Amino acid sequence: GNNVNSMSNLIFADTSIRFTNYLQTQNEFTPAVSGVYYIGFHAFSNANQFDINVDDIRVEATPNCSKPTNLTVTVTGNTTATASWTAAAAGAVTNYQYVVSTSSALPETGPLVSGTTASLIGLTPIQPYYLHVRTVCSGDQYSLWSTIPFTIPCQAYPLPYYENFDTGDLP
Numbered sequence: 001g002n003n004v005n006s007m008s009n010l011i012f013a014d015t016s017i018r019f020t021n022y023l024q025t026q027n028e029f030t031p032a033v034s035g036v037y038y039i040g041f042h043a044f045s046n047a048n049q050f051d052i053n054v055d056d057i058r059v060e061a062t063p064n065c066s067k068p069t070n071l072t073v074t075v076t077g078n079t080t081a082t083a084s085w086t087a088a089a090a091g092a093v094t095n096y097q098y099v100v101s102t103s104s105a106l107p108e109t110g111p112l113v114s115g116t117t118a119s120l121i122g123l124t125p126i127q128p129y130y131l132h133v134r135t136v137c138s139g140d141q142y143s144l145w146s147t148i149p150f151t152i153p154c155q156a157y158p159l160p161y162y163e164n165f166d167t168g169d170l171p
Contacts, residue, residue: 007040026106026144028062063144065091065137068116073131073150081120081152083131092138099132106145107132125154 011027031037039059043052068085075081083098098118099110110132111118123129129150135143 004038007038011039028144030062063091063135063137063141064139065093065135065141065143067135067143067146068096068133069146071131071133071146071148073120073148075152078125078155079121079123079152081123081150083118083120083133085116085133085146087116088135088137088143091135091143093135094138095136097134097136097142101130101132102127104130104147104149106147110134112136123152125152127151 009029011029012025014025039057041052041054045052066088068088070086071083072085073081073083083100085096087093095112095114096116096118097110097112099107100120100123101107120131129152130147131150132145132147134145137143
């Protein structure tokens with residue numbers, strides 16, 4: 001808020017934090033008026049439990065284009081998939097950056113594509129992945145990252161499948 005007593009513009013909430021790993025997030029907000037703004041943190045906890053630790057806060061001007069939306073991953077093979085997203089709704093878009101990672105942590109940079117799809121190769125079945133995509137705007141600006149989790153299912157075994165249970169060894 002633009003004064004200490006009016007900090008009611010909720011920018012981010014996570015009521016299911018149950019771990020001691022760091023959580024990284026990016027969020028946008030539009031100030032109602034120009035001036036000094038205050039950022040507050042509120043931790044809910046049972047008595048004698050953990051604290052909230054906040055580090056590395058960065059406030060930047062919003063880029064001149066929006067982030068991509070509607071991220072989807074379509075499995076195309078045992079180790080391949082196609083990522084797609086809806087183009088940024090605002091701004092002068094030059095490219096998109098994407099990253100496939102086993103971490104939900106936001107990446108620093110990624111490969112460039114000019115369209116709204118990317119081929120994903122070399123994936124491992126049953127491994128949890130995260131697709132991160134952001135817009136590259138004119139003027140060397142970047143939108144915030146959009147992220148979704150996904151998993152490649154395990155390989156199906158061709159039918160017919162036989163398991164020989166006719167014989168066995170006694171213990």
